[in-house]
Amino acid sequence: MTPHNPAPRTSEAGRTPAPRASGPAPAAPTLRAFDAAPALRASDADRDRVAAVLSEALATGRLTSVEHADRLEATYNSVTVDELVPITRDLPDVDAPASPGVAAGRQEVTAVFSKVVRGGRWVAGRHTALSATFGALIVDLSDAVLPGREITLELTSFCGKLIVRVPENAHVIDEVSGLFAKRHISGGLGGEGGPVIKVVGRATFGKIIVARERTDWNLPDKP
Template identity: 65%
Template sequence: MTDDPVLRASDADRDRVAAVLGEALATGRLTSVEHADRLEVAYTAKTIGELVPLTRDLPDVSVSAAPATVEQQTIDSTFSKTIRKGRWVASRHTKLSARFGALIVDLSEAVLPGREITIEADACFGKLIVRVPDNARVIDEGGSTFGKRSVTGGSEGDGPLIRIVGRSTFSKVIVSRAVTDWNLA
């Protein structure tokens, strides 16, 4: 990473900072809240100057010792109701699976790693609801068989691009910005 604070930050620059923050969390130098706060700033930073203060008080981590960014995670609900909300760290590829159950995922306060993430929304005889951030751009590339699929959000907004893929069979998949029609409690 260059030292010029006015240069635009790349995804690789953001990922290097995320690796240092991840190591600091793993070694107890940062709390989970501090980690989430700094990680959010890192992934929304536009310049190198915004990234530098995030790791100034942390030891350097060599590239080979740095933990990899979580590229994929799975959130599953089978014969149950699962809710993920509040402040949490999503991955670049998050698989959501609802089988004979309900899965509710709120991304509005989640830390999103980068400018584009993919949500694989798979449901079978279940219900899957995803709330996206207000400024997100949403692209639906999934499908449905004997079910309902409602993906709203559009391509406007200056926030992250959230790509929705996957299939629903005899299920309901709803992806939206609004929370007025469903309860996260």
Template identity: 45%
Template sequence: MRAGDVDRDRVAAVLADALATGHLDPEEHASRLEAAYAARTLAELHPLTLDLPVSASELQPVEPPSARPVTALFSKVRRGGQWPVPPTSVARARWGKLVIDLRQAVFTRREVVIEADALCGLIEIILPPHVRVYDEGGAFFAKRVLPLGAVDETPTDGPTIRITGRALLGQVRVRRPRAASGAGGHAWREWR
């Protein structure tokens, strides 16, 4: 039987819980999550959670993670590490800098929306290599920067991030680290 996005999202939620409780390490989680988004049938999804506390046959709809706004007001705020990304997030920078680092974040849905509102501030979103990103926001006396190849060069089976919102006298910048260069340093790709 064919798997739908709802089925993949439920498996992704179980995998996120397993990562958060220590049943999976980050590498195993990333591998299984990639397989979940690539699965075309329920039979492909079932083994991904079979050895976890909740099996694929017992999956129930999962409460979405908290979608409270993250705000930097006259300050610098950084959100990073292993945290579940809600289906919809609100990020606000008001005369400050807000950094949202998604490189280790746990995507519980195939598509997430980040409403990025920058008023005389900077919102920087750091992407993992396996996601697609679309910028659907606006700018007025401001700048919005999307990484080079944000859509064309990324795999189609990973999560998708849609960035909405407005930049007013501020900046919304999306970056993606690329393969390490030289002695373990990271280089950045950016479209200007």
């Protein structure tokens, strides 16, 4: 008699289980993925991502200040995703390694029992905290690279002096409070297409000044 060989066991569905797929997880979509859905309306997050790429390109010398301003204006005037694609087509993708000169989303500059001056072509954070404690902190944003159209400055002055110069075309939103302190904020609307700078914080036994002109409030001259 011929021996009977039992059939291999199968799954409950009657089929041998398929092997599991291996390999890295799919990469997160980048700006190049916008090409797949040109009819989508752009969100604020989409515009901010493009603005971040433009800021990096300006900081690394890939764009001039005029080119950066033109492309940034086009970015925030874009309604659909397909309008955003050409703006960064000739620049490194958003998921490429960031330049060391590009700031993170939050940045801090402090002066404690000292005087600190920050100016020139530096990259500000989307949320920048400035603090002066028994010292003086002077920050000039007129030539700084801003990571987007809107940034927030968190100002804290305790027995110190904190002076900030903003671009002349900036729209400044003043939400700074004071306790036994002096505060002077050049708020209000700026020029067309200027950045929106929201100023928050508190001065306690100190001074906070936000000015537009270099000659105001002992702001240092540019080199």
